[in-house]
Amino acid sequence: MRALCWVAADEVAVREVSDPELRNERDVIVRVRRSTTCGGDLPLLAGRDPLLRAGDVLGAEFLGEVVEVGPAVRRHRTGDRVVVGASVACGGCWYCRQGLHSCCDNSSVDLASADPDQGRDAGGFGRPRA
Structure with missing residues (x-):
């Protein structure tokens, strides 16, 4: 494509x-x-x-x-x-159920690269890979 x-x-x-x-x-x-x-x-x-x-x-x-x-x-x-x-959110975690989709626990498509000491931003379309 x-x-x-x-x-x-x-x-x-x-x-x-x-x-x-x-x-x-x-x-x-x-x-x-x-x-x-x-x-x-x-x-x-x-x-x-x-x-x-x-x-x-x-x-x-x-x-x-x-x-x-x-x-x-x-x-x-x-x-x-x-x-x-733009935001990628699961809709089912605690944050999503509270309406805090930008804090979603399950939105990163590349969890292996997330730095646990730095925290993790919510996933988003059109954003650089973590």
């Missing part, structure tokens, strides 16, 4: 990247139809995030169509049109 990738400070390019795949039973894959940038993207575009690497896919808020769902997904079906926010 094609995606907008960060190349260097103030330089992006559309590149071929691997197709997404379901990693757990609650995942949903969405075919992006429209996307935009916001103020939170500006430091990334400028290359001011030390975790950003050439080839990282950018894009946080988008809308599109559901093309695949995991077996535990109940709210969405293939073909649904959806609007997706």
Whole structure:
């Protein structure tokens, strides 16, 4: 699939990247139809995030169509049109049940790289890998 990738400070390019795949039973894959940038993207575009690497896919808020769902997904079906926010949250941990989705215990897709001494930010689309 094609995606907008960060190349260097103030330089992006559309590149071929691997197709997404379901990693757990609650995942949903969405075919992006429209996307935009916001103020939170500006430091990334400028290359001011030390975790950003050439080839990282950018894009946080988008809308599109559901093309695949995991077996535990109940709210969405293939073909649904959806609007997706930047935060990745499980919806079931203590923080999510309190409405504190940005503190989700289960949102990082790369838990092995999380530094236990530094804490862990919530996951987010279009953000550098941890």
